[in-house]
Amino acid sequence: MSVNDWNRQVIEEFRANSGKVAQFAGRPLLLLHHKGAKTGTERVNPLVYQPLDGNFAVFGSKAGADTNPDWYHNLRANPDTKVEVGTETIPVRARVAEGEERDRIWEQQKRDNPNFAEYETLTSRPIPVVVLERVES
Numbered sequence: 001m002s003v004n005d006w007n008r009q010v011i012e013e014f015r016a017n018s019g020k021v022a023q024f025a026g027r028p029l030l031l032l033h034h035k036g037a038k039t040g041t042e043r044v045n046p047l048v049y050q051p052l053d054g055n056f057a058v059f060g061s062k063a064g065a066d067t068n069p070d071w072y073h074n075l076r077a078n079p080d081t082k083v084e085v086g087t088e089t090i091p092v093r094a095r096v097a098e099g100e101e102r103d104r105i106w107e108q109q110k111r112d113n114p115n116f117a118e119y120e121t122l123t124s125r126p127i128p129v130v131v132l133e134r135v136e137s
Helices: 003-016 070-077 099-112 114-121
Strands: 029-035 042-048 050-052 055-059 080-085 088-096 129-134
Touching (some): 029 070, 042 055, 042 070, 050 099, 099 129
Antiparallel strands (some): 029 080, 050 055, 055 129, 080 088
């Protein structure tokens, strides 16, 4: 199964079950909307997130690959976007966490989801932490 087919199945299950997807076993999942940096094409990716005082942190782990995920580059170019969480669609602005903030969020994510600690061992790049902050619509 291709990544696109897998994503499509996860997105369909997410939307059919108010944000719940069986294979994620209770881990918080959101659907990140993003616009292609070069193409302008609208895309959606399911991502595990960490709640942050009403906002959301997502992680450019790409399962430990040596390159950042496409959605990361797209958010850098087009930071104003939206996420689907449960049955809500929320407008957000993306920013890359740096320094102490990044380290604190990343360490918590590794404690909450040990597979993220494994991803870190598979790559030499720092895994980006992106904070998605709610904006008034």
